[in-house]
Amino acid sequence: MFAANDFEPEFYYTSPPPDLISTSDSDLEEHNNVQEEDIETGNTDTVDLPNGRHYGDYNTINMDLDGEYTSEDEEQRPRTTPASPGHTFQRLADPYATRHYHRSSSQRSRGFSPLGTRFSSLRRHNAITSSFLTQHVKHNNELGKQAISGSGSKELGQFHLPESSFLRAGMSFTGTQNLMNSQPQQRDEEWEVKVTVHYVNYKTGTVIGLMEALNVPNSSNTVVTYWEGEMIDFVNHSLWTDKWNSSPEIDLQHWKKFEAFRHMDVRSIIRGAPTREWFQEACQKYIFMRWKEHYFVNVTAQESGLTIAGFYYICIRRSDGAIEGYYFDPVSTPYQKLTLKPLLEGDGISFCDYSLN
């Protein structure tokens, strides 16, 4: 969930979005200059002009990239070329700035807004990205398929996601959700979070639980939400969200933030390069998930001071049960980070259990 009422829209009007700078990936940081420039440009564009020109820009960039794909083999292409993956994806992340700009306060506070009712600008953006992928399919059908359904069941054959002791019904985790803020005068916003997992089904790749947000900024309530999760088990769910207003690009931007993906070239993922072996190895160490909040349990959406329109990209580390997550909601601050650890109340880890009858 994301604190909806603690920011005024004006905040985004008056300053360049700080979140993009602070949350950029490690291997993207070298392009910070370009990126900032882009943001500035993007902002100016949107303030002065209607969306058209701005998105035209993206289209051009994407087409350029597509051309490059046809002419050059992924593995051999030097990573330091100007149109490097990092650059591209930072550009694609850019619309966050414009989204905040377009966002009206009524839209922000609508926690339950149906996913279909988004701004036309966002739809356009998605259209561009899907055409981007379609280009790949055209250029290289085989690889294109992998890119889209890729990381899905077919390529991975009889993939079996091993169970984890930490991901089972009855496990509780505590930690924080962070609103990283690079503005010097603004303190990082942060609130405590407790998550309890109440249902885990490895066969269907389903996880269900409750999330409790304590000391939420500008709210006196403890807010409990009900969420349902999908395990990326490559049988029931793949890396691509394909709903909740996400797109393969957005998926990649978020997955990239996890350590397991950190040393992987984004481009290789989109081309289906993460092989079966890679995933199997990664899944020995981590379980990747998406958690989507569905409703407020103890308060109404209005009382909560929060919005649950988005969802979390989640990664749980098998060795110690530590959870890292990034919240995605096109109309919220990007890359809000969730950091959780198993709740320890004794000298060790105990396991309770129930069974449905």
Add this chain to the structure above:
Amino acid sequence: MDQEGYLYNIALFPLSFTFIIVETMNSLKHNQAVDELNSSDPAVRVKALRFIKNNIIGNKTKKDLYIQLDVIPKLVKFFKSKDTTDSQVQIQAAIVLGSFAYGGEENVTEIVKHDAIKPLLECISLKNDPRLIEAAARALKAIYKCPTADKNDIFADYHLRDLITLLNPDALHPKIDRERIASVHTAELAATIIARCCDTNEQQIQIASAGAFPALVNLLTCGFSKAQEAALDALAYLCRENPEFGKAIVETKSETSDSPVKIMLNLIQDKSPTMRLIAAKCLTHLSRANAIGEYSNDITLIVLPTLVKLLDEKGPVREEAPHVLAYLIRDNEELQKAACDSDAVPKLADFVTHVVDQESSYYDPVGDGDKLKENALMALAAISSLTDDGRKLVVEAKIIPHIVAAMSHRSYGIRAAACQCTRSLSRSINILRTSLVDAGIATPLFKLLSDESTDVQTTACATLCNLVLDFSPMKKTIMELGGIEKLVELVRSPDNTLRLNAIWALKNLVYQAESDVKEAVMKVLTYQTMETLISDQEIVEVQEQALNLLRNLACTKQIDIEEVFQGLGEDRLMNIIENKLCWWHENEEIIKQVLFVINNIATGNERHKSAIMNRPTILTRILNYMGHTNPEIRVIAVWVLINLLWTEDKSASMYLNILNIIIMRFLLYDLIFFNLNFIKAHKFEFKNYVIWDLKIK
């Protein structure tokens, strides 16, 4: 009773004298007819029997009248006399007995009471007049329709052999068409009798070993639909829950070249709905008996859609179809998904919402509508038992308020079926948290825990298991209604299933519960009772649930663990654990629960950990389980060790102690290093010498 009836009539209708006079005259005639049965002249006897027969067929009042006149023993006597010269008397007597039997359960009871079954069975011998055989078989069919009728006699002497011979229409050597039709009818009756005498596995075995399968399979191709239906029905009951016989039927050679399943798959496409239903039922039973083999696709593609289509029929077919459907898809996720994809749910939901069924209410005005509703609820419960898709469809059909209402229905079958529906729905945590709460299911369900029917109680208790979970908003309501007390009462029930469901519910109630809830449960249940349940004499599942309860009690907080230590006492607790580990080592579910109990205790303070450390037998077992074939057991065993080694005590004397014990005895270096890495991952500080100590050893 009839006399009373007349008085009643006079009182109510003083003006209808004519009616009364006619009735009285008739009454005299009836008395006369009964008297004439004693005549020495066979012609008079036959005439009287015909008179009685013509009066009672289709007339319940007349049937009752003659039973009052004590006609049954007189009829039975005709069969006992050795004088078989006049089979006409016996034929007529058998027809009259059959007609009585069609009148309902009380009449059958009366017939059985006067030992009519045995003489009727004697009549079906091949040496008798075919018309007598037919009449007797018809009477037997009606008698065996009643579930309480005694079925032992049919398995005595040569009766089964005779029946099975009759399954072949040629056995009676029919010469003309009329005889041919009669012999097919007799075969149909024989098949129906067989179908109705297949209640137990024992009976199935006897019938099968008398050679029923080939005879019935041949009857499937006789070309007369009633006989084919009867044969399908008999085959269905012969393989019900019986994989061996299912296989035997499938492998039976028929006179035609088609296999029995192939024949059935043809019959299921018959134009008669009854035939389609019975064929679907037979194939369903074969499928449930895992005998369908290569035809399993046809179950999904033909049998299931046929059953769903039959829901559009009328009367008994529509009433029975949901029952068969429920049985077909029970425990089978694939078929449940297929049922979701059909339009079964809206149709069934419609039966639950609008259950006025007038056309099939001839004898029992309320019975059939109730049966339809019950079967529809059972089918909905089955569709939603395993998949969330099914549950969503049931919720979307907006019938939850009707299900709640059905939980207080006068028929216990409907109450149980409604409960079963709720149980299926409550397996979705989302629905449990939303639709079921909105419908206010908790209070009506709780009432059913005290239902007069054990069936209803059992299902209600099973459903309650899901409602008392920590994430269920209804947990609080149920506890306020006195749920703990009621469940503890049921835990003491002599009924195994009820006891199991009650302890299951208590286990779920303390899952993730606060200490005060745990305390409240144990105050009512008592540690003494829990200990008894942990070594339940009847069913091992109760032990498993009780151990899981103990595990949940000793979970999370050290004060909770301490509470268990106080409640049971350290020695008693450790004895329970040791005992289970030593005597139940072949039952993996029990081992898992015991290991979890140990694991949770191992997260306690030093005293709690020491309690385990002081038991070499327990430690040895745990270490042995690290090499168990079941990975789940290995994982828990490792966790026990991790938790035992987990200490904030910086001097780590305890830690060293444990390590020494383990290393000296088992030399499990790899394991220790695994644990060390794990603990390091948790940023626990250890003095260097601990590591060093490990390395040199």
